[in-house]
Amino acid sequence: MPTESGTRTRTRRAILDAAVAVLSADATASLGDVAAAAGVGRTTVHRYFPERSDLLTAIGADVLDKVAAATDRARLGDGPAPQALERLCQELFELGDRLTLLFDTPQLADWSGWEEETDADRALAELIERGRAEGTIDPEMDAAWVQNVLWALLYVAWEQTREATPKHRALTLCLHTLRKAISP
Template sequence: MGSDTTPAHGAATRESATRTRTRRAILDAAVSVLSADHAASLGDVAEAAGVGRTTVHRYFPERSDLLAAIGADVRDRVAAATDRARLDDGSAPEAMERLCLEFFELGDRLLLLYDVPQFVAWSGIEEETPADLALLALIRRGRQEGTLDPEVDVSWLQDVMWALLYAAWLQARDRATPKHTALSLCVHTLRKAVAP
């Protein structure tokens, strides 16, 4: 027979899907709530997620567990965004621009990592990820091809890209600049900053 189509299996699958949706709702609500108030409580997160406080505690017993889960989720989203940017396609500047477009959409989540002091204690914040390594490899390729400035350090160009994204996120969040305008400014400035 090989396939398990018993009612118990179907119920377990539905329960698993429900747990996944609930966990996602809590994480999304936490990003929204903590973006507005870094000191927000787990009760505030529960209210925003439309669940009880005990439900939040079942998934994330401590605030530190919730922050670690947000951090891991951000890392996963950065990895997926890096894949979508197709860093091996086209010239290095074109690939960097695609990466900026992808990363810009993660602004609320990435700003939390920069802005919330508790993330400093999260062990995953300082780890070099495959996405970091892919970006550094892209910059090295661009320098070798002559499409990116060969006179500045690879890590400097990486930091410049992140600094411009941060400025664009703040422009959109704090100055009510339309998102497409903030992103255009980011890409325009990046293009000039990395040019040979």
């Protein structure tokens, strides 16, 4: 497959970013709405993504790529487990619109490219197990529970930012709650 030109890559990125912004605010928005937000014509959107399902598939793949990159940036192997978990939480917080759209759009969960467990999920589970073993994460909570608590806290924080809570305040509360929830 030939590499995309810089212009094509930028246009595709603009469409994906606009789609996330538009669809996370209104799941029923049309491809015309996405095109307008991206600053391109509807026919341009259809050239890149012939059907809405193609756009949703691309968003799903993009979200998984961004979660993997966020996990890498969080350096989960560095330092005590709770601090690494907080770094991951901060990185994932920045993906709010994308992840909220993913959670709120059933078609994305049914996408064939979606893996039940990704490398990022496995890295998080390993981090939690390390924290439990070193005594810095409550050993009564298994990895799946802590993962679900993390996602639930992030979702609440993202929802709070939609209701006019400043981002820094929502993240601060999220991290504070996470610290208390996992402490032994």
